[in-house]
Amino acid sequence: MNHASWVTVTCTINGAPYQFTLSPATPLSDLLRTQGLLSVKQGCCVGECGACTVLIDGTAIDSCLYLAAWIDGKEIRTLEGESVGGELSAVQAAYAKSGAVQCGFCTPGLVMATKALLAKPHVKPFTVQEIRRGLAGNLCRCTGYQLVVDTVLTLEKEQERND
Structure with a gap:
């Protein structure tokens, strides 16, 4: 695979800093699931069902349609980030x-x-x-x-x- 066209992004996911080097074609839902954030469901993968909804800088976004390359400098929240100390939000x-x-x-x-x-x-x-x-x-x-x-x-x- 030619890694020359890959991009590096830095972001915050559920309050923790992350840096990724990835293909610019990677959907955010795929990236989040590889990080063990399995609340991000892969339903339709075309932005119709909302099962992959996450917050990006406070806005609800279908992560299957949002490229991971676009998260540079952004705050991402998944359901895993909603529970604090085992307590439900x-x-x-x-x-x-x-x-x-x-x-x-x-x-x-x-x-x-x-x-x-x-x-x-x-x-x-x-x-x-x-x-x-x-x-x-x-x-x-x-x-x-x-x-x-x-x-x-x-x-x-x-x-x-x-x-």
Whole structure:
């Protein structure tokens, strides 16, 4: 393999610094999975299902469509970075408590997309349509979505109480 065209990138993943030398054609989802970050699911690999959603500088991104060469200087967060000291994040705990998860395949992507959605400035409270639009890129075959929407509404109310 001709390594002359490879690129070197430096980034932060879940708070830890990393440096990689890689092919410019490597999808970020592939890179993250080789690092043991298996919450980054490989569903459709064409940006349709959201199972590979990660946060890049706080924005929810389908990592199957995002080239790893573009992460230079960026902060990447995966579901593995959400639990601190074995404790679930507020978003993870809300999903578990509400029963908004079933098989779990889509859950990491939904959690990360929800985290990004709740961080966006918006007129409160969210409408159901705003939540559905905000999570539209994350497909789930099990839940029917209503519990997901209810979970986001509950999280938003908790955020308001804590502000």
